[in-house]
Amino acid sequence: MVTIPAPFPAARFRRMRASDARRRLMRETTLTVDDFIWPIFLQAGENDETPVPSMPGVARLTTDRAVKAAEMAAGLGITAICLFPYTDPASRTEDCAEAWSPDNTTNRTIRAIKAAVPEIAIMTDVALDTYNALGHDGFVVDGEIVNDETVEALVKMTLAQAEAGADIIGPSDMMDGRIGAMRAALERDGHQNVTILSYAAKYASAFYGPFRDAVGATAALKGDKKTYQMDPGNTDEAVRLVARDLAEGADMVMVKPGMPYLDICRRVKTELQVPTYAYQVSGEYAMLKAAEANGWLDGPTVMLESLLSFKRAGCDGILTYFAPEAARALKAGA
Template sequence: MKPTVAPFPAARLRRTRQSASLRGLVRETALSVEDLIWPIFVRTGNGIEEPVPSMPGVLRRSVDKVVVAAREAADLGIPAICLFPYTGLEERTEDCAGAWDPDNHTNRAIRAIKAEVPEIAIMTDVALDTYNINGHDGFVVDGEIVNDPTVEALVKMALAQAEAGADIIGPSDMMDGRIGAIRAALEHAGHQNVMILSYAAKYASAFYGPFRDAVGASAALSGDKKTYQMDPANSDEALRLIERDLNEGADMVMVKPGLPYLDICRRIKDSFGAPTFAYQVSGEYAMIRAAQENGWIDGERVMMESLMAFKRAGCNGVLTYFAPDAARLLST
């Protein structure tokens, strides 16, 4: 589309900006509470709400408290939450068997939420990092993160989550072929309606640091994840990954991190028209919160501006730790 603009003074583009009502009439992008997914960390215990030091305002919650948070989200109109387990080193193993244990933190939380807050959609994380003694998203054999055995494990993990009642499976591991394998397994097991939101363009980013603290992976991780997560310099590769995952049965696709990769979001939406999401990751959240706490920025305005940026870039929605705060502002 080529804009048509009369010459000045016939066209004074400030005319449409002179009042809140006029700005609202011509606003191109809208943000609503229905665009938000709230990531929540679940841990062992009972009655626990444990602060994550590197993410001010974010808590690790025991299952009973996760149910309370799910009710809060539903009452605010947030349509979905995403569960991430916190595991200590004592809970991690080489074989990662906890990942598909029907009674692990995530699966117990899914069942508890479905019993008490059935109206909210539950998304899960599918990757081995929170159960792996090495902190990697896949099995480590002789220093290599091996692909095909990892995919077999991810299928078991996804099936356990679907059996528990998950609505959306979120493979975040970046192994080749895992979307097709998970989709086939879900179909075979009778979970035809379980959706897959693929972390299809997940970059090897430095913005994940606080998250690894939140799930207990920082101390466990050996090496880096550059052999399976994307090179931050690449854009065309993201389109190849998106096309592959859509062809393998992904219902929706994800870009991670968020704000530093809005160009990727825009390219994906324009190229495929598929439901496209971004994850406003822990480092993005922590930077805004830290600047707010130091009085350097207006935290609420920056929060809302950053969320609007995702919508302007073409995203259907965003995973954000700001979800409850944003929802409250959007309701006023």
């Protein structure tokens, strides 16, 4: 039922905008620190970090510094972080064996953070691209990114991360059938409480460029990812993919990228009514930071406005590199 307002001047919409108190009383959508998952880039070494030039304010962190970052995040009220490793090119192989090593950078960092900050939820990335000499999310055989063999490897990667103490598994590979295989393996090996946040609708987007710089995949990538990531022109397919991943055992679902795909977020939330997340990806972050650096936009204001747009579109949470900055801004404005 649509309410028809009284005619002007009986209805003056500006009345409810006349003061901050009234605007807050009628605000439909709010943003809180509980909405954030903070992505952190990792690197090998000790007490060191490497800035990512295409992502101002973002750096790869060694495990000890990642622990301090997690402590800082918990202090700001951020409830979850997501770990993405940089793998030295010399350690990248076509069989991607480092991906499921119990002592790789991600798994060592999970254990260290859990020992120091047990209350923070740790999400991990499940895909082969950062370990693959060819830069793809799956195995490459005769020029083809093969599905079923890749799923077997992703299951091994999932179990290694669960054993290390990961709370949330984030499959970002877009292989068919991987959620069912991961869920079955987690159940079988006693990890019933490990959550799966599936990148169910991940598009073949040009907005990922700075992220690939951060994890060292830009130079390694041969070809593109259009045979396994989604076509940007499709929406019905996104809903089908989300429904499939839920049927296979995903607990939450992700749309990636974020702001260019808010319509997908709204469709998923409205039609399926499930925990829905979006990833405000590296390209989105880099654009806003570049505009702020050039004085073209008010950085703190557009940051919060962009994050609010995800909530308004129906998202329950956002993966965002802005998480600490946004948390501080929300605290200052409280």
